Amino acid sequence: QKEVEQNSGPLSVPEGAIASLNCTYSDRGSQSFFWYRQYSGKSPELIMSIYSNGDKEDGRFTAQLNKASQYVSLLIRDSQPSDSATYLCAVKIGTDSWGKLQFGAGTQVVVTP
């Protein structure tokens, strides 16, 4: 079983619609969760972090966390062609300062005009 799992996609989303991305993780002790956006040929860029159960909104992005279900999701509202990228879910393993990030394989999102 992979430790961080995501649907690989591609996820095709019409412009203006909501893109919904899902991620499950196996380490019950994890406390920090991240969504990174990665354009082709570029490095990952942090777009959201979440630490508590519930929703966290930042602009068009909403992250949702359910630690009991070991599930974290990302919603992208009013999707734009510039949102076309691979979205990586990452979990910080370890609650001390030395924790490493464990990534899923990423979900490719394609926003169609």
Added chain:
Amino acid sequence: DAGVTQSPTHLIKTRGQQVTLRCSPKSGHDTVSWYQQALGQGPQFIFQYYEEEERQRGNFPDRFSGHQFPNYSSELNVNALLLGDSALYLCASSLSADWTGNTIYFGEGSWLTVV
């Protein structure tokens, strides 16, 4: 404020050769981690350095080694290169005092092609 800088950006090496990649952390950061990202995969943790010592290591062979200098910059060395080492190598810097992980910043990466 300079972010995380990596060099070189692209390089091509032959099987069996050795390569050194370099990273300067974001100003004020004292911890450096290295990740390998193969095509179509998420980044995989290689190792992490703080106070010039390796603090954690992922599931990578001893051919992968590193170093951190007193100014917090770091090098990743890979010996006896294999075709499978072809990947994007990412450096991430962070603050040792931050347990949340929210201060982790990635550099633009070094693209390594082994032929």
